[in-house]
């Protein structure tokens with residue numbers, strides 16, 4: 236008998252694909268479900284957006300880092316019912332390792348911080364832009380990857396860290412042409428829920444899982460939320476207390492609910508006061524319904540929304556003081572945010588704020604006679620070494636094509652290497668904007684810019 240892998244399935248599979256190849260069937264040209272290609276036009280827009288992420292991060296004195304998209308699965312195995320861990324893009328590799336495509340960047344940051352050891356100068360202000368993955372059931376046809384910008388501050392216990400992060404986001408939004416008229420940043424604290432649960436004798440470690448459930452309040456019916464809270468073992472009174480605590484919209488109401496001296500109230504009051512200093516207070520709105528769906532937050536949490544309320548969260552973040560210690564490392568106070576690349580682009584489109592980013596070179600160089608190809612190469616090289624972007628026509632083309640190409644690449648000048656002019660040490664230069672042509676000495680090419 237043949238080994239299982241040699242049975243018909245093997246042959247049939249090979250047979251079918253052979254047959255298709257013989258007909259020369261086109262391979263699938265679309266990317267894998269839930270993923271995107273970035274053809275040049277898309278890539279320019281993405282590079283522009285990421286350039287803004289990086290520029291703001293550097294203005295705030297943050298340092299860039301990167302970690303692999305592939306991580307040990309253990310980084311993301313949390314028992315709090317988060318959607319992000321239920322949709323883990325995980326598998327066993329050929330070495331039998333349990334690995335996963337990262338669904339977020341924060342655990343990798345925590346791992347890298349711990350890997351630096353006790354010698355790492357604090358505070359660490361790090362940022363990264365990385366692709367994150369989830370395995371969505373195809374039913375919802377949602378994307379399975381996106382890019383996230385993260386900024387994190389490790390080693391600062393006070394809300395000055397959260398204020399700094401919010402100021403970075405506000406500066407980013409302003410650089411893109413938006414303001415507090417367009418975006419609201421809902422701010423709250425996990426310590427509100429913590430105080431409520433304490434009041435009803437619910438153990439503190441329930442704050443994460445309860446938050447994950449409460450975070451779905453906007454997306455699923457209240458009955459379902461209450462059902463899931465009941466499954467967690469919460470009493471009706473505790474549930475009512477939680478629901479009431481998600482309906483606070485002012486610091487005064489919060490102080491009434493939790494009492495003057497409550498930590499959550501005091502922290503949020505300080506945060507709003509520092510925000511005044513940055514001039515970003517008008518972005519902020521206390522809203523205790525904002526709990527965020529990640530279990531590891533322990534303090535301030537925030538999320539950005541479009542004021543029209545049409546879109547999903549633009550960004551989210553908060554304080555996560557226990558993540559490093561749950562990884563077995565030295566506890567460190569941490570705060571950070573994640574800013575995805577999809578909702579922001581939808582918002583920019585809605586507001587007509589997507590910039591025109593055409594493909595652009597300074598010079599288009601061509602030869603009239605193939606014998607002069609090496610001369611054209613020499614010309615192109617000199618221009619490029621002087622920092623001018625040059626599109627060199629690589630085969631003989633009709634002038635109609637050349638002018639079309641000049642349009643496509645936004646060339647300012649068309650430089651034609653032609654036999655007669657070359658004899659005189661000259662090339663023909665068409666100024667495509669002024670629609671003028673002149674013969675220019677090769678050595679003068681870099682002056683006439």
Ligand SMILES: CC(=O)Nc1cnc2ccccc2c1
Pocket residue numbers: 338339367368369377378379380381575577578
């Ligand atoms: C709008 C969108 O594509 N969101 C998205 C897409 N892919 C993800 C992948 C991992 C985690 C979150 C993700 C979120």
